Amino acid sequence: MDKEQFSIYSYFILTTTTISIYSALGIGITTNKFFSSLKKELNLETPVMTLWIINISLAILGGVIFTLLSEQIIPKSINFNKNYFAIVILFLCLDIYTSNALIGLGEYIKLCITSLLFFCINIIMVVIAILNNNIDYAILGLISGVIVQLIFNTVCVLRYLSSIQLLEKVNIKIAHLKEILKTMGPMMFVSLFAASNTWIVSQYILVSNRESALEFNLFSIGLQWFSLALFLPSVFSRVLLNYFISHTHSNSLVIAKRNIALILSLFLLLTFVSYIASPIIQGIYSRYTIPAILIPLFLFIAGINSSTNILGNILISQNQEWVWLIFVTIGFLLLNILCALIKEIDSMTGTVIMLINNILIFSLSLFYLFVYKKPHKEEIKI
Known part of the structure; x- marks a missing residue:
């Protein structure tokens, strides 16, 4: 092709x-x-x-x-x-x-x-x-x-x-619509902002770089690995939401900590392996010269993203969708500001912007659930 x-x-x-x-x-x-x-x-x-x-x-x-x-x-x-x-x-x-x-x-x-x-x-x-x-x-x-x-x-x-x-x-019924809007209202904007991130970055790459088509293709290759890496974690995240809703009185923070630790460890390993295997990956895309760190960065972002979604699911299961919306909005605004300030955005710059966006939302969610809310020691003890 x-x-x-x-x-x-x-x-x-x-x-x-x-x-x-x-x-x-x-x-x-x-x-x-x-x-x-x-x-x-x-x-x-x-x-x-x-x-x-x-x-x-x-x-x-x-x-x-x-x-x-x-x-x-x-x-x-x-x-x-x-x-x-x-x-x-x-x-x-x-x-x-x-x-x-x-x-x-x-x-x-x-x-x-x-x-x-x-x-x-x-x-x-x-x-x-x-x-x-x-x-x-x-x-x-x-x-x-x-x-x-x-x-x-x-x-x-x-x-x-x-x-x-x-x-x-x-x-x-009016009551049905009110119940739907109670959850769907904030989640509507969460979906809009979260889905826009990669699309916005890709649009900036297409219009702000002299080699826009090439850089967009490189960014797209990274996104393909990002999507592939997120396939199982995204399904797992939705399953966890189901679990958190069904077990509202269980120790959700303990479960979240264990799963986040497991996911981050796995994706750090994948990041390292993909960097070592970069010559092999380059061979797959022989038409392109892919920066050795590009795909490892996308895999690391996938790990942060998966962990963030678990924390978001806890907030949703506790009917704190508006808190989750605030965190996603802050990340979305920062991403747009960075894209607007940087004159030329290539595939690597776009990837770093996505990394910053994901780390910020993850950090805010982590701080809110484990520090600001001050859970009992016995609740977070593993």
């Missing part, structure tokens, strides 16, 4: 995932929380159906708005069928609800099966795209994978809702 097509594919993935998260407006965490509570208490007044209707409406709205504004959003250098963007955004946004519903219900095996189907379809089509030097195959693979995953997840959720006779009670 040549550099131009690789750049288009990277931009496509980055843009569709970012916009789909924008469109979902914090529904993922809210869905996880509601379904976890529904399974625990079997309260049929839990507004999961109202939330699903909102999700479908936002997904359609997001796809339509992106289609109308695609000429302004997508750079002219991206010569590609823009309708594909809207299609993937629609289905990704719809799947945010169903996949998080399965996590909230503890249906991890079913979710694993659908994720594997998505992964296999994507890998097969990417290989075909590389062999034919045609990006269309990779894009069609992504669309097919998302549709298959969405169908399977939707069927699983519908079967559960039908088993508890909740499908028969589709009525929207």
Whole structure:
């Protein structure tokens, strides 16, 4: 696959995932929380159906708005069928609800099966795209994978809702909307800010550097390793949220400390190994000269990000979404300030900015939970 097509594919993935998260407006965490509570208490007044209707409406709205504004959003250098963007955004946004519903219900095996189907379809089509030097195959693979995953997840959720006779009670109440907004309100902005970070940095790279296309491709390569490294920790983080909600009286700080220590140790090891193996990684991307520290830095950022999400899950499970929003907002503002102050941003500079952003949010969350709140000694003792 040549550099131009690789750049288009990277931009496509980055843009569709970012916009789909924008469109979902914090529904993922809210869905996880509601379904976890529904399974625990079997309260049929839990507004999961109202939330699903909102999700479908936002997904359609997001796809339509992106289609109308695609000429302004997508750079002219991206010569590609823009309708594909809207299609993937629609289905990704719809799947945010169903996949998080399965996590909230503890249906991890079913979710694993659908994720594997998505992964296999994507890998097969990417290989075909590389062999034919045609990006269309990779894009069609992504669309097919998302549709298959969405169908399977939707069927699983519908079967559960039908088993508890909740499908028969589709009525929207003011009380339901208030309950949804209580969680979804702050999480909407958390999702917007968190999803914007990599997209904003990539946009600054595209417009502020003479070798913008090359630097964007290098940054995209780092993001690919970042996403790959986050795959299991992100699922694990959502599972932990489910656990924290279901065990509100358990020692969540102890569990958080142990898991954060484990995650950071693992990612420090991965960072070291990837640095040692940088000549091998360079061989994979023979068309590019990748800085030896670039991918190790992204892996380290993934470790910080995973640990931060665990702390955020504790705050969410304790109904402190607004505190979590404040920390994410501070990190988001700092990232934008740094991007605006630095005249030329290349792939390495963008990576360092992301590192600073993640370390700041992690430090604020850590200080708040373990120092400011002053937990009892016996609570944090391992």
